[in-house]
Amino acid sequence: MARADGEPARRIACYGGAxxxxxxxxxFALTWLLTRDDVESVWxxxxxxxxxxxxMAPFAERVAMLEAIVGRLGSDRVRVCEIEAGREGPSRTYDTLExxxxxxxxxxxxxxxxADxxxxxxxxxxxDDLVARWPLIVLGRPGHEAALAAAASAPWCLPGPT
Incomplete structure (x- = not known):
């Protein structure tokens, strides 16, 4: 995807997890994401x-811990996104991105x-539908080098650290 001026699109990198x-x-991963030219912000x-x-610990407690981290980073390019708060049923990445x-x-x-x-x-x-609509940034994890290497050659994978 490119912008009207021909430059590559800058994306919002959604970093999901428990x-x-x-x-x-x-x-460390968050800090690295902020160095990427193709990442506008990290949610x-x-x-x-x-x-x-x-x-898991209650949602509000985990949000508070993330807010504390965001506050310490002091970057206006990072925010906590509570889109999953109050949703019915289990969280599914495809539904969240949609x-x-x-x-x-x-x-x-x-x-x-x-990579794990x-x-x-x-x-x-x-x-398969998810990666057809939204690219992934796959972060290396010890013991999962083969998965990272396989992802690196996939058309839906944006380059990541090794």
Whole structure:
């Protein structure tokens, strides 16, 4: 996707996860995302109801922890997005991105995941449809080098760290 002036589109990188709790690796990934020329801003999207039944701290507590991190970063390019708050049923990435696109027309979105989550893509709701509509930024994770290497050559993958 390119802008009218021919420059590559800058996207909102939606970094989703349980964030239970958010930790230093999340901060490192967030900081790296802010260095990318193709990322306009990063929206942290905490999962409200984990699709695979993971028990989590209350949503409001995880949001508060993320807000504290955002405050310490001091960047107006990072925000916590509570789009999943109050949704019925488990969180599904495809549905979340569809809701974000509907709520923010004219914005270009991408989804940020760790390579460990990519190995579970066969369990994701509408994964093929998801990557047909929105590119992914796949972050390297120890022990998941093969998944990262495979993603790097996929047409739906934006370049990421190794």
């Amino acid at each position: 964030f239970d709790p958010p930790h230093l690796a999340h901060v 942290l999207v905490p999962t409200a109801d984990h699709v695979f039944g993971k028990r 809701a974000l696109e509907a709520a923010h027309p004219g914005h270009a979105f991408c989804w940020v995941i760790g 989550n990519l190995t579970e893509s066969h369990r994701w709701h509408r994964f």
